[in-house]
Amino acid sequence: HPGFNFGWGGHGGSSGWSFSLFPEFYQFSCPQANDIVMSVLERAIANEPRMAASLLRLHFHDCFVQGCDASVLLDDSATIVSEKNSGPNKNSLRGFEVIDEIKAKLEEACPQTVSCADILALAARGSTVLSGGPNWELPLGRRDSKTASLTTSNTNIPPPNSTLQNLVTLFKRQGLDEVDLVALSGGHTIGMARCVTFKQRLYNQNGNNQPDQTLDKGYYYNLKSVCPKSGGDNNISPLDFAAPAKFDNTYFKLILWGKGLLTSDEVLFTGSAGTTMQLVKRYAEDESLFFDQFAKSMVKMGNISPLTGFKGEVRKNCRRVD
Numbered sequence: 092h093p094g095f096n097f098g099w100g101g102h103g104g105s106s107g108w109s110f111s112l113f114p115e116f117y118q119f120s121c122p123q124a125n126d127i128v129m130s131v132l133e134r135a136i137a138n139e140p141r142m143a144a145s146l147l148r149l150h151f152h153d154c155f156v157q158g159c160d161a162s163v164l165l166d167d168s169a170t171i172v173s174e175k176n177s178g179p180n181k182n183s184l185r186g187f188e189v190i191d192e193i194k195a196k197l198e199e200a201c202p203q204t205v206s207c208a209d210i211l212a213l214a215a216r217g218s219t220v221l222s223g224g225p226n227w228e229l230p231l232g233r234r235d236s237k238t239a240s241l242t243t244s245n246t247n248i249p250p251p252n253s254t255l256q257n258l259v260t261l262f263k264r265q266g267l268d269e270v271d272l273v274a275l276s277g278g279h280t281i282g283m284a285r286c287v288t289f290k291q292r293l294y295n296q297n298g299n300n301q302p303d304q305t306l307d308k309g310y311y312y313n314l315k316s317v318c319p320k321s322g323g324d325n326n327i328s329p330l331d332f333a334a335p336a337k338f339d340n341t342y343f344k345l346i347l348w349g350k351g352l353l354t355s356d357e358v359l360f361t362g363s364a365g366t367t368m369q370l371v372k373r374y375a376e377d378e379s380l381f382f383d384q385f386a387k388s389m390v391k392m393g394n395i396s397p398l399t400g401f402k403g404e405v406r407k408n409c410r411r412v413d
């Protein structure tokens with residue numbers, strides 16, 4: 092089988108072999124893999140700029156549940172309880188049709204070779220680049236799960252009203268630290284969120300029927316007009332209203348000004364942990380520092396317990412196990 096990296100397992104495993112991800116994984120088996128991904132992305136994102144954001148988020152929601160194994164793409168079936176119906180995912184995750192299109196093209200060019208988990212990682216990177224963000228060398232060789240976990244999807248993915256402590260804990264569970272938390276939250280430089288995810292901040296942040304005091308007043312009135320106290324749950328607002336389709340560091344500037352959309356964005360600056368506050372300031376001041384760290388943290392997130400070697404499979408259709 093081409094592309095396996097037979098390195099010695101040195102991390103306490105007793106089995107002897109370990110397989111790690113590496114950028115040239117498809118060099119011989121499907122050298123055009125990234126070009127095919129990029130050609131589909133170019134069209135999809137030109138057609139709808141928000142698609143870049145939706146695809147970036149898909150990789151995150153995959154990696155935080157059972158690792159980066161494309162579990163998030165599986166539909167309900169006799170053996171699968173789909174993660175698509177979890178609290179954080181239902182009526183929210185988008186981009187599945189674009190992944191299907193990429194997979195169909197890859198199956199034509201290189202049958203049963205490129206995993207759905209690697210497609211998610213390639214699509215996340217490509218979406219970042221096409222939105223004006225950083226590029227990075229992307230380790231590949233993930234394989235696809237034969238299982239999904241609705242319950243883990245409900246427990247591992249942080250909710251939008253999280254405290255800073257809560258965010259730090261959920262990221263630590265994945266081997267990610269405060270630096271990764273702040274940099275990866277910068278993914279909110281693109282895309283949209285539904286009213287239901289930030290309504291609490293407008294009308295009852297602390298159980299006293301008062302808005303979140305950290306919200307800028309003008310921004311607060313704007314948000315109220317798209318997100319009424321009752322109804323309108325599916326109305327959407329940009330996570331970075333200054334440039335919702337451009338991958339830049341304005342997300343961090345907005346947070347400094349009380350114009351971050353979600354509680355989870357604002358607490359990076361106002362929550363009681365000096366480290367994340369300093370990082371928000373530094374990324375707001377220095378876009379290239381943010382880009383460098385975002386790239387590093389994306390590689391780290393993409394390395395969360397992948398299936399490698401002979402584990403898992405390469406699905407033919409990302410929506411079902413073979």
Ligand code: HEM
Pocket residue numbers: 141143144145146147148151182183184185249250251252253258272275276278279281282283284285286288330353355
């Ligand atoms: C730190 C914890 C995080 C929380 C609490 C969080 C929460 C959310 C919420 C509530 C939404 C809106 C969903 C909706 O209304 O349907 C959203 C959207 C989004 N998130 Fe996060 N997120 C987090 C981290 C991340 C990370 C690590 C990434 C990627 C690196 C990311 C990328 C995105 C993107 C791009 C969107 C917009 C998606 C679209 O427009 O379709 N988020 N997030």
Ligand SMILES: [Ca+2]
Pocket residue numbers: 152153154155156157158159160161162163
């Ligand atoms: Ca997964």
